[in-house]
Amino acid sequence: VAKGRSIGVAGYDPLDDVNTIERLALLGDLRRALSNDELYLVYQPKISLTDGALGSVEALLRWKHPERGLVPPDAFIPLAENTGLIGHLTRHVLDLALAQSRAWMDAGTPLRIAVNTSARNLHDEEFDRTVRGLLTRHGVEPSMLLLEVTESALMADPVRARQLLQRLAAQGIAISIDDFGAGYTSIKQLRSLPITELKVDQSFVQAMEQDEGEELIVRSVIELGRNLGLTTVAEGVETPQALVKLASFGCDVAQGYVLARPMTAPDLDHWRSQWRGL
Numbered sequence: 001v002a003k004g005r006s007i008g009v010a011g012y013d014p015l016d017d018v019n020t021i022e023r024l025a026l027l028g029d030l031r032r033a034l035s036n037d038e039l040y041l042v043y044q045p046k047i048s049l050t051d052g053a054l055g056s057v058e059a060l061l062r063w064k065h066p067e068r069g070l071v072p073p074d075a076f077i078p079l080a081e082n083t084g085l086i087g088h089l090t091r092h093v094l095d096l097a098l099a100q101s102r103a104w105m106d107a108g109t110p111l112r113i114a115v116n117t118s119a120r121n122l123h124d125e126e127f128d129r130t131v132r133g134l135l136t137r138h139g140v141e142p143s144m145l146l147l148e149v150t151e152s153a154l155m156a157d158p159v160r161a162r163q164l165l166q167r168l169a170a171q172g173i174a175i176s177i178d179d180f181g182a183g184y185t186s187i188k189q190l191r192s193l194p195i196t197e198l199k200v201d202q203s204f205v206q207a208m209e210q211d212e213g214e215e216l217i218v219r220s221v222i223e224l225g226r227n228l229g230l231t232t233v234a235e236g237v238e239t240p241q242a243l244v245k246l247a248s249f250g251c252d253v254a255q256g257y258v259l260a261r262p263m264t265a266p267d268l269d270h271w272r273s274q275w276r277g278l
């Protein structure tokens with residue numbers, strides 16, 4: 001098997017057999033990684049476009065593989081999703097995030113953390129209990145946790161997903177819809193969900209600068225979110241021009257390389273101490 005080949009390729013690939021072997025190997029490694037210290041979180045600031053304040057951070061998973069180096073989440077999360085492993089993985093991520101949340105609280109610098117979930121988590125009847133157990137174990141208030149749920153994950157089984165989200169929201173956990181805009185969630189469905197935040201899919205945010213059609217999508221999603229009383233977030237913001245545009249559209253929060261990259265907790269602490277707002 002050639003070293004350095006990309007993994008997690010979508011679509012037909014004549015080397016699919018090789019990929020299958022690679023995937024199996026990677027999956028075995030991932031199981032091991034869960035019990036070692038190979039998985040860690042980086043945190044990306046979500047910044048208010050109104051006052052430049054750091055409102056919260058999104059936790060993003062990183063895997064430092066002993067031989068392959070840094071494996072991107074897009075290469076191993078789908079793998080975990082297609083097997084039973086995603087339950088353990090999300091639990092592990094929540095455990096790391098809530099330990100960090102606790103550490104920030106103890107340091108007198110509390111910060112809200114957003115954690116990504118997968119479709120499978122939303123079909124797990126125990127998931128709300130798992131989350132509650134971890135909050136209790138770490139002594140973290142539910143309001144300090146926000147769960148990001150992708151629009152596509154919701155669409156997979158809207159009724160079941162809604163029931164689970166309602167149980168989570170009833171505990172005081174905030175729910176955000178991630179990657180919004182590419183799916184076909186109706187306004188009616190949106191209104192029936194216990195959500196507080198809408199994140200515009202970053203593909204639109206990035207295409208916005210070259211294409212007026214994409215810009216219209218971004219504007220429409222922001223307007224929809226505002227009309228529903230939700231906090232609107234634009235992610236993947238890479239230029240100052242895009243920031244200005246988004247603010248003029250009434251977008252509440254921005255996230256992207258132009259503001260800050262995802263950072264380890266110590267780097268984030270340093271960044272926070274230097275951050276003077278927009």
Ligand code: C2E
Pocket residue numbers: 044059060061072073074077090093116117118178179202235236237238255256257258262
């Ligand atoms: P996502 O949830 O949509 O996360 C946003 C992705 O955009 C992250 O990629 C982030 O590093 C990247 N990003 C942030 N700002 C910019 C920017 O200005 N420009 C560009 N081009 N990209 C930007 P990352 O960390 O590689 O994660 C990719 C995806 O993997 C995430 O997309 C999410 O779907 C998944 N993921 C990451 N961590 C977790 C996790 O702990 N659990 C689950 N279930 N999924 C995760």
Ligand code: CA
Pocket residue numbers: 058116148178
């Ligand atoms: Ca996300």
Ligand code: CA
Pocket residue numbers: 178179199201202235
């Ligand atoms: Ca996203």
Ligand code: CA
Pocket residue numbers: 179
């Ligand atoms: Ca995504």
